Amino acid sequence: MPPAQSRNSAERPYHHGDLRRAVLTAALDVIAADGPSGLSLRDLARRAGVSHAAPAHHFKDRTGLLTAIAAEGFGLLAATLTEASDLKDAGVRYVRFAREHPAHFQVMFSPQLLRAEDLELTTARVLAGDALRGAVATVRPGELGLDPRLAGVAAWSLAHGFATLLLGHNLDGPVGNRDPEEVFGAVATMLFRADASVKDA
Amino acid sequence: MPPAQSRNSAERPYHHGDLRRAVLTAALDVIAADGPSGLSLRDLARRAGVSHAAPAHHFKDRTGLLTAIAAEGFGLLAATLTEASDLKDAGVRYVRFAREHPAHFQVMFSPQLLRAEDLELTTARVLAGDALRGAVATVRPGELGLDPRLAGVAAWSLAHGFATLLLGHNLDGPVGNRDPEEVFGAVATMLFRADASVKDA
DNA sequence: CTCACAACTTGACACTGGCTAGATTGCCCG
DNA sequence: CGGGCAATCTAGCCAGTGTCAAGTTGTGAG
Numbered sequence: 001m002p003p004a005q006s007r008n009s010a011e012r013p014y015h016h017g018d019l020r021r022a023v024l025t026a027a028l029d030v031i032a033a034d035g036p037s038g039l040s041l042r043d044l045a046r047r048a049g050v051s052h053a054a055p056a057h058h059f060k061d062r063t064g065l066l067t068a069i070a071a072e073g074f075g076l077l078a079a080t081l082t083e084a085s086d087l088k089d090a091g092v093r094y095v096r097f098a099r100e101h102p103a104h105f106q107v108m109f110s111p112q113l114l115r116a117e118d119l120e121l122t123t124a125r126v127l128a129g130d131a132l133r134g135a136v137a138t139v140r141p142g143e144l145g146l147d148p149r150l151a152g153v154a155a156w157s158l159a160h161g162f163a164t165l166l167l168g169h170n171l172d173g174p175v176g177n178r179d180p181e182e183v184f185g186a187v188a189t190m191l192f193r194a195d196a197s198v199k200d201a
Numbered sequence: 202m203p204p205a206q207s208r209n210s211a212e213r214p215y216h217h218g219d220l221r222r223a224v225l226t227a228a229l230d231v232i233a234a235d236g237p238s239g240l241s242l243r244d245l246a247r248r249a250g251v252s253h254a255a256p257a258h259h260f261k262d263r264t265g266l267l268t269a270i271a272a273e274g275f276g277l278l279a280a281t282l283t284e285a286s287d288l289k290d291a292g293v294r295y296v297r298f299a300r301e302h303p304a305h306f307q308v309m310f311s312p313q314l315l316r317a318e319d320l321e322l323t324t325a326r327v328l329a330g331d332a333l334r335g336a337v338a339t340v341r342p343g344e345l346g347l348d349p350r351l352a353g354v355a356a357w358s359l360a361h362g363f364a365t366l367l368l369g370h371n372l373d374g375p376v377g378n379r380d381p382e383e384v385f386g387a388v389a390t391m392l393f394r395a396d397a398s399v400k401d402a
Numbered sequence: 403c404t405c406a407c408a409a410c411t412t413g414a415c416a417c418t419g420g421c422t423a424g425a426t427t428g429c430c431c432g
Numbered sequence: 433c434g435g436g437c438a439a440t441c442t443a444g445c446c447a448g449t450g451t452c453a454a455g456t457t458g459t460g461a462g
């Protein structure tokens with residue numbers, strides 16, 4: 001008999017076409033909804049409409065999948081941070097990244113779920129780190145009377161904390177219905193008031 | 202035959218005594234080491250030296266256990282924040298709490314793992330929130346020329362981000378072998394330079 | 403003292419998931 | 433056009449988990 005290819009209305013060729021991408025996006029959906037805990041390769045296969053063993057071909061195992069997600073996330077983050085005009089803009093972009101890619105963000109900072117020694121992951125992470133340091137470097141040395149090392153930690157902590165709390169719905173009260181990125185901008189300006197300190201001095 | 206009670210060198214009475222506590226601490230160990238993903242009631246039972254069904258008696262299920270941990274965490278956090286002398290001290294205490302109770306901290310901010318409507322959890326969370334607002338209120342209004350609402354978000358974000366990144370070993374480079382709490386103190390002073398802005402003006 | 407209840411145990415069931423092996427399909431290169 | 437390789441499928445094994453249903457043991461209240 002002819003191959004039972006009447007599964008869906010859409011044609012379902014033997015080769016999915018881009019199963020890797022399909023599994024990735026399905027995984028992102030699941031993670032964004034239920035967190036990384038409720039993630040199984042079999043479930044993703046179901047969602048993608050392929051057999052349960054197919055995903056393992058692209059990502060060796062669960063950890064491999066999560067590692068790939070994290071690597072992709074650091075790549076995306078690096079890309080947007082590189083385009084930042086100054087430190088505050090970098091912070092806003094950091095927060096925006098977390099909001100637009102909550103699943104990536106969550107996985108990126110859950111080292112216990114990742115294959116730490118993975119090459120793609122480590123290189124992407126370095127890339128993002130460089131981008132962040134680049135943004136910190138846009139602050140003219142001494143402008144804030146601060147150690148650039150400390151300033152980097154401060155900026156990263158502020159943006160990361162804001163983003164994390166935001167995703168955890170811990171800022172729903174204070175932020176209200178305002179645009180989170182705008183609120184973050186206000187916070188950042190308040191603390192890193194470069195202009196103010198210069199003008200006031 | 203007499204009950205086979207020669208399991209261990211220690212006496213192992215039928216009633217564990219405080220199994221609830223034992224399971225909790227075992228869970229904290231596991232979480233601190235492998236994250237909340239690799240957590241199973243059966244494993245905890247093994248570690249506590251009891252039968253596999255015993256833990257369910259105290260915590261209905263996995264989610265119940267994690268919820269209990271989160272509630273305990275918020276309680277502990279509230280306690281230490283209440284004793285803070287000022288905002289910076291509260292921040293340092295926040296970071297210290299995260300370092301001393303990494304498992305609690307991790308679970309507290311993973312809402313996807315918790316029973317959100319749990320009473321103990323919500324009350325403990327409110328308590329912690331009040332303590333935090335109390336610390337923010339120690340800043341004399343207008344001293345920093347800032348909206349207290351924003352200041353709260355800023356302080357919380359900074360401390361939370363620092364703590365999170367620290368636990369994820371993302372600050373190993375910048376912090377080096379210095380005391381993390383001291384580094385955080387420096388960061389906080391740099392950004393929230395209340396004295397400086399007053400004296401410099 | 404006894405009786406009811408809480409803490410715990412044992413055993414079994416149903417499910418899910420990861421992993422492996424071997425067949426099958428289709429694309430692409432020579 | 434033919435062969436080889438990568439992608440995918442089918443099938444099944446095994447380990448682990450939560451959960452239920454009875455039993456057993458200790459404890460404390462009356």
